[in-house]
Amino acid sequence: MKHQSIIVTSVMAVVIFGLSAAAWLKAPDDFSDSERRELEKFPKLSVEAIGDGSFMDDFESYTLDQFPFRDAFRRLKAETVFGVLGQKDNNNIYVADGYASKMEYPLNEPMLDHAAERFEFLYEAYLQDAENIYFSIVPDKNYFLAEENGYLSLDYEKLIGCMKEKTGYMTYVDLTEHLELEDYYYTDTHWRQENLTDVADVLLDAMGAGEMAELGADAGVSDGDSVGTPVDGTENSSLQDGYEVKELDLPFYGVYYGQAALPMEPDRLKYLINDTLENCIVTSYDTGSPVEIPMYDMEKAGGKDPYEMFLSGTRAVLTIENPQVKNGKELIVFRDSFGSSLIPLLAKGYETITVLDIRYVNSAMLGQFVEFGDQDVLFLYSTMLLNNSLALK
Amino acid sequence: MIIMISFVLFNAQGIGEAVSYIGAMFGAGDLAFTSAETIYYFRSYLVVFAAAVIGATPLPKTLVCRLSENKAGKWLLDILEPVALVVLLLVVTAYLVDGSFNPFLYFRF
Structure with missing residues (x-):
């Protein structure tokens, strides 16, 4: 039991701190080819932006857009939605008859x-x-x-x-x-x-x-x-x-x-x-x-x-x-x-x-x-x- | 019921929207009991509903206890538990990255 706890804690720490370190060290991407859109940049920090809540909104978009291995995680989510949970669509996108x-x-x-x-x-x-x-x-x-x-x-x-x-x-x-x-x-x-x-x-x-x-x-x-x-x-x-x-x-x-x-x-x-x-x-x-x-x-x-x-x-x-x-x-x-x-x-x-x-x-x-x-x-x-x-x- | 209502409050963009949603939950707004949407989403989330229902019973705990009673089962659990936890962590992260759930919900308050 003790060994198992050490393994679980270690693996979790590697995943969490590894992803965090990668997120901080990774140079921001400008564009997502797969989604054909500009990715969010780090928002400007100002008293006004904090006051009206826009900083946190923009920061949230930034963290999601610049997450390391983003396309791989999106793929994992899509596979989970369709393959594991048997849901019919992923963010309203569906595939039927190959289309x-x-x-x-x-x-x-x-x-x-x-x-x-x-x-x-x-x-x-x-x-x-x-x-x-x-x-x-x-x-x-x-x-x-x-x-x-x-x-x-x-x-x-x-x-x-x-x-x-x-x-x-x-x-x-x-x-x-x-x-x-x-x-x-x-x-x-x-x-x-x-x-x-x-x-x-x-x-x-x-x-x-x-x-x-x-x-x-x-x-x-x-x-x-x-x-x-x-x-x-x-x-x-x-x-x-x-x-x-x-x-x-x-x-x-x-x-x-x-x-x-x-x-x-x-x-x-x-x-x-x-x-x-x-x-x-x-x-x-x-x-x-x-x-x-x-x-x-x-x-x-x-x-x-x-x-x-x-x-x-x-x-x-x-x-x-x-x-x-x-x-x-x-x-x-x-x-x-x-x-x-x-x-x-x-x-x-x-x-x-x-x-x-x-x-x-x-x-x-x-x-x-x-x-x-x-x-x-x-x-x-x-x-x-x-x-x-x-x-x- | 309290949890459902409190989550509507968390998620609503304003008081008006919250009141409108809560009203609809109690029959206001002349909404039909079922519609094409309710049937579609019920079917789509059937596995999630089933997992939630089973997970809310003592069945999973009973199964784990039974497994850990013998040596082979215990050995299996020692392997499966960390694997399951890591996979779950990655899947949950994937959901956050895909943006279908708002991870900073509480910053609204």
Whole structure:
């Protein structure tokens, strides 16, 4: 008994004092790759910060963020939650049918009201001359995964019904029946561009640009010279619906990979190109003056979030001009990140597409960047954003 | 009951939230007895509930006493106890690091 007490005390002391010493000696990390976020730094000490309690709040975040072997401990926790305690989710992240996802629940009606109010503001302020305004909701992958596997799920029917009711001035285009679970990445929130050609065609048909796209320039499969500079190891894989499917030779660890803190196989990121897309001119206006950017940003493909390669990720205002289409049609798309991979596939139907993200530019300022007229207009938003719409300005 | 109420007081961001939670615990707020959420979390925490229920009985203590009555059992316990304690310490640390529990709860007071 005495020996056992000595062993227990010694081991505990090693663990406790060892971890404490490591915590003090370890140089602070700036960024967590697995969680894709900045880590907390040691907070500034001041009488004010102590008085209002913010010092301790920040210190708590600092100690958690800078804990030694943090990723290993997060993994241990996740394994305990799923493997030992048999819980269904870890911090709302779950894995079902090989797909990692985050539970989105419950339906937040005030958020739907906010989104609808923002859309109505845009309609009143800029779209009075637009005759063709379309609205499409992108279901997140929980739509196909959550309820079926016993997880808490949004009432999607109610969400779509509410939004349709609040946006009666738009023509709703249903995408749900053209999507399935396989159209989404295993480890990321988003959908796979290589599976979206039918979705793009549904939208183009609904907006009356499908026929134009077929009559327009022969898309022509690309000769392989890329859009942007190819990332090392980019390989051709196949042809599909008039596009060449290319695959990055880099693993794609999506946003849920880090959050799940579980060992998962990475996704493969594929993208579609053809002559039409190669000849498109993409211009960003985020710096105040026009800057030409690649349709697919290969630097970002090798970065922390490879999905940002599509239209260079977060951009408030950009245009896509397609010199191969001469039908006089223009499209304005209000979108979130799901639009980044889909919108290039709409280029075949329009001379110009203007892409606007009102999470990064105030709606009231848009008149300074865009000349609104009788263009076709598409509101393309995911269920996740609509249910958490405070970001819409 | 006292423990449940006192933990609501500890955890609440303010008096209003505490009163609202405690009220809901006693039937105010027109909440249903069960919902999709209660069923989901009950299922998800079933193993934890079972462990808590068994741990609240004399059964674990009885088992340990029985084991320590013979030499082999005693030898097994001598090994298992420190291993279990270290594993528990690491798991508890992992929970703290993951941030799902607020380790500095008491600093609010």
